[in-house]
Amino acid sequence: MSQTDARARDYRAQLAPGTPLRHGLERILRGRTGALVVIGQTDIIRRISTGGFALDTPFTPTALRELAKMDGAIILSASGDRIVAAGVQLMPDADLDTEETGTRHRTADRVAQQSGCAVITVSASMNTISLFLDDQRYPIEAPGAILSRANLALQTLERYRSRLRGILRRLSVLEVQDQVTVQDLVLLAQRLEMVRRLERETAGYVTELGTDGRLIELQLLEVNARATDLSEALTNDYRPDDTSEFSFDRTIELPDSDLADLALVARTIGFTVPLEAEVSPRGYRQLASVQRLPHTVVQRLIDHFDGLQGILGASITELRQVEGVGGHRARALRDFLTQLTELSYAEPPGE
Numbered sequence: 001m002s003q004t005d006a007r008a009r010d011y012r013a014q015l016a017p018g019t020p021l022r023h024g025l026e027r028i029l030r031g032r033t034g035a036l037v038v039i040g041q042t043d044i045i046r047r048i049s050t051g052g053f054a055l056d057t058p059f060t061p062t063a064l065r066e067l068a069k070m071d072g073a074i075i076l077s078a079s080g081d082r083i084v085a086a087g088v089q090l091m092p093d094a095d096l097d098t099e100e101t102g103t104r105h106r107t108a109d110r111v112a113q114q115s116g117c118a119v120i121t122v123s124a125s126m127n128t129i130s131l132f133l134d135d136q137r138y139p140i141e142a143p144g145a146i147l148s149r150a151n152l153a154l155q156t157l158e159r160y161r162s163r164l165r166g167i168l169r170r171l172s173v174l175e176v177q178d179q180v181t182v183q184d185l186v187l188l189a190q191r192l193e194m195v196r197r198l199e200r201e202t203a204g205y206v207t208e209l210g211t212d213g214r215l216i217e218l219q220l221l222e223v224n225a226r227a228t229d230l231s232e233a234l235t236n237d238y239r240p241d242d243t244s245e246f247s248f249d250r251t252i253e254l255p256d257s258d259l260a261d262l263a264l265v266a267r268t269i270g271f272t273v274p275l276e277a278e279v280s281p282r283g284y285r286q287l288a289s290v291q292r293l294p295h296t297v298v299q300r301l302i303d304h305f306d307g308l309q310g311i312l313g314a315s316i317t318e319l320r321q322v323e324g325v326g327g328h329r330a331r332a333l334r335d336f337l338t339q340l341t342e343l344s345y346a347e348p349p350g351e
């Protein structure tokens, strides 16, 4: 995400439905008057301003709407909680490139480029709200439109996740049969990264939606936690002994177009062996699904049996030799391992 996009995300939060600023802008939109609002009265803004009048009044949606009835721009304090001037004529550098038509929007674009301040327009003729930041224009959409896109993204996310679950089941089968190749893990990493990208996109909608986005936010939090745990477990399971430069999180760096390149994804994660090479898991991911098994005991089991294959073959007596594993825990573990093995042989590893 570029620096401008990151700042835009913060401003979108300030402009989310339910916030005072958005409330004021919506009222201007309904009244079809239009507005040009600058956030922050910096030196550059002062230098390119003429006319108008100084104010120093708390921001309220009503005050914004009333002042928007006058010609010229409204200047807010940097935090947006005060109105510092209104009716201001802005004269930005006319040599700055802009593709906008209409004087309000051309001015907004140029002021944003020249000052670095956020500029918001309400278009009287197009019935839209826009945010100008640096040389970018971000449409501020109506809550209904964002909500339907957010819901669509959530549905797609659900589909991706169900495919991811399928791949994970297949991986479990391969892990039990000790037949995992780097390629299997890379295919999984691709899916996982696609899920994470969609999560980020949906999180952007949540920010834009403000109070209307709570429900989506809750659904998203749950998904997000699981993706993070999965990535960490896979990293611990397959990190080669001789490197720390290895993580399933590193796919985040890849542009969308490179995510389809299996060899590149493998290198990005930190694999140094070919795609066909076989690799064995330590067992962190599998053992994470055993209830009430503390992390320290998981670590001791992995160290003692030298990975998942050793653990799968251990008897109750052997499991009990590990510190922290008593009779009860050993039996529960053995049951889990037997089930895992049975499941794996019941289900062929095919796609």
Ligand SMILES: Nc1ncnc2c1ncn2[C@@H]1O[C@H](COP(=O)(O)OP(=O)(O)OP(=O)(O)O)[C@@H](O)[C@H]1O
Pocket (backbone or CB within 6 Å): 034, 035, 036, 070, 071, 072, 073, 088, 089, 090, 091, 101, 102, 103, 104, 105, 106, 107, 122, 123, 124, 125, 126
């Ligand atoms: N340089 C400027 N400084 C301050 N306000 C301006 C400036 N230029 C235009 N405006 C505001 O924009 C209004 C007219 O905008 P105009 O219709 O020409 O632009 P537009 O971009 O097509 O906007 P809209 O979509 O709202 O019609 C003016 O009445 C004035 O309030």
